Amino acid sequence: MKNKTAFICQNCGFHSPKWLGRCPSCGEWSTLIEEIEEEIIAEYSFAPSKPILYEEIKEAKKKRVKTGIEELNRVLGGGIVPGSLVLIGGEPGIGKSTLLLQVSRDFASRAEKVLYVSGEESLEQIKLRGERLGLKGEKLYLLAETNLERIISQAEKLNPQIFVLDSVQSVYSSKLSSTPGTISQVREVTNQVFRFAKKNGVCSFLIGHITKEGSLAGPKSLEHIVDVVLYFEGERDHSYRVLRALKNRFGPISELAIFEMGSRGLQAISNPSAFFLKERPTDETGSVVVCTFRGSRPLLAEIQALVSSTLFTGNPRRMTVGLDHFRAAMLLAIIEKKLGFSFAGEDIYLNVAGGLAIDEPATDLGVVMAVVSCLKNKAIPPDVSVFGEVGLSGEIRSVGQPLARLKEASSLGFKTVILPKGNLSHLERENIPGINLMGVKNVKEALTIIF
Numbered sequence: 001m002k003n004k005t006a007f008i009c010q011n012c013g014f015h016s017p018k019w020l021g022r023c024p025s026c027g028e029w030s031t032l033i034e035e036i037e038e039e040i041i042a043e044y045s046f047a048p049s050k051p052i053l054y055e056e057i058k059e060a061k062k063k064r065v066k067t068g069i070e071e072l073n074r075v076l077g078g079g080i081v082p083g084s085l086v087l088i089g090g091e092p093g094i095g096k097s098t099l100l101l102q103v104s105r106d107f108a109s110r111a112e113k114v115l116y117v118s119g120e121e122s123l124e125q126i127k128l129r130g131e132r133l134g135l136k137g138e139k140l141y142l143l144a145e146t147n148l149e150r151i152i153s154q155a156e157k158l159n160p161q162i163f164v165l166d167s168v169q170s171v172y173s174s175k176l177s178s179t180p181g182t183i184s185q186v187r188e189v190t191n192q193v194f195r196f197a198k199k200n201g202v203c204s205f206l207i208g209h210i211t212k213e214g215s216l217a218g219p220k221s222l223e224h225i226v227d228v229v230l231y232f233e234g235e236r237d238h239s240y241r242v243l244r245a246l247k248n249r250f251g252p253i254s255e256l257a258i259f260e261m262g263s264r265g266l267q268a269i270s271n272p273s274a275f276f277l278k279e280r281p282t283d284e285t286g287s288v289v290v291c292t293f294r295g296s297r298p299l300l301a302e303i304q305a306l307v308s309s310t311l312f313t314g315n316p317r318r319m320t321v322g323l324d325h326f327r328a329a330m331l332l333a334i335i336e337k338k339l340g341f342s343f344a345g346e347d348i349y350l351n352v353a354g355g356l357a358i359d360e361p362a363t364d365l366g367v368v369m370a371v372v373s374c375l376k377n378k379a380i381p382p383d384v385s386v387f388g389e390v391g392l393s394g395e396i397r398s399v400g401q402p403l404a405r406l407k408e409a410s411s412l413g414f415k416t417v418i419l420p421k422g423n424l425s426h427l428e429r430e431n432i433p434g435i436n437l438m439g440v441k442n443v444k445e446a447l448t449i450i451f
């Protein structure tokens with residue numbers, strides 16, 4: 001093996017013979033690290049490599065293996081396909097190990113053989129977490145090891161149905177001399193686990209740490225190798241976690257699942273709307289519930305506005321938490337121009353309760369209503385929910401999937417929904433019992449109805 005070194009971008013895998021401050025390929029700064037360049041011989045040959053007629057290929061109908069967590073199955077597209085490799089990425093401490101230990105427990109309790117390999121924690125540490133999760137684990141095997149070849153050989157010997165590697169950055173292949181976590185190591189580890197999974201038909205999970213900037217070490221190079229990429233995210237100071245698919249070779253990527261982290265581990269939240277509304281104050285000004293979407297699911301969320309005289313004359317604050325700043329600025333301009341309010345001397349704060357981040361124009365009307373409620377010092381009735389996109393001339397535009405939004409609002413006991421008139425005309429034949437629908441053409445109409 002030649003001992004030639006190269007500088008490799010840890011973000012995108014770009015090679016350079018000399019050090020560069022900035023990667024010319026992905027534009028990241030200080031990501032180039034010197035690594036020994038080694039040639040890895042491709043060993044992809046688990047099928048005879050000759051062309052086969054499409055018709056002669058046996059039907060690829062794969063039975064999916066269900067995890068014990070229904071919400072996770074949904075994100076995976078109905079369960080995990082045997083032989084597939086799932087990468088779960090997330091920031092430090094978000095709960096990746098907890099999630100996969102729970103998944104391992106569920107498989108093990110159904111008498112499936114599970115191998116959980118940790119390159120980061122001792123067996124005692126894992127057991128400690130296991131005790132917190134109430135693990136008894138009949139067929140759960142643990143291995144604390146950082147050498148990939150030893151891990152794979154143990155895995156082949158044990159022949160588990162489920163294989164978990166925690167984490168891709170902590171183990172190393174002895175084929176390479178670069179340190180664990182570098183892009184060539186991470187890639188090699190992923191490749192070997194991928195081959196192991198395919199060859200043995202094992203459902204495999206890889207945990208990957210995400211850097212502060214939100215990228216997996218060498219994200220591009222890992223994402224294209226694996227079958228499924230899931231991201232586990234959360235907000236600081238909030239107990240809920242969101243799991244969503246970024247890539248799925250066997251299912252849609254729009255699904256997401258919400259979990260709550262508690263003392264006994266992660267608990268799936270099957271009714272997110274109720275969860276995010278549970279502490280909503282009633283009869284408070286500046287609060288309105290919007291029917292929005294996260295993934296393929298409708299979600300009710302509370303938007304809050306606060307208007308207060310500014311201390312910064314000439315430069316009042318416009319702060320948003322959980323909403324797009326520019327969109328909010330646009331909506332504030334519409335309120336001033338089209339509704340005749342003036343708040344030049346006021347600070348305005350907008351917030352999505354519960355630490356949620358929502359990014360959908362259908363929440364526009366909610367933002368407008370919350371701000372106006374505050375300006376008028378009048379509360380919006382607690383059983384009213386709204387949705388609709390607001391255009392620059394104050395018109396309310398139709399949004400997608402109105403029926404799903406209405407059903408969600410109805411199931412949580414909302415009695416009145418203010419929605420775009422355009423949506424209403426398509427809904428006439430649909431019947432949602434117990435809910436009063438008010439179609440509006442512009443923001444003025446919406447305000448007359450409410451105030």
Ligand SMILES: Nc1ncnc2c1ncn2[C@@H]1O[C@H](COP(=O)(O)OP(=O)(O)OP(=O)(O)O)[C@@H](O)[C@H]1O
Pocket residue numbers: 090091092093094095096097098099120132209261262263264
């Ligand atoms: N007793 C407890 N009650 C509630 N939450 C807890 C408790 N113990 C741990 N946690 C939560 O679990 C998190 C750690 O989970 P876990 O170790 O699975 O995360 P991780 O993503 O694997 O982290 P790492 O980056 O260290 O591998 C902690 O940040 C904390 O939020």
Ligand SMILES: [Mg+2]
Pocket residue numbers: 096097098120166
């Ligand atoms: Mg961990």
Ligand SMILES: [Zn+2]
Pocket residue numbers: 009010011012013014023024025026027028031
């Ligand atoms: Zn790069």
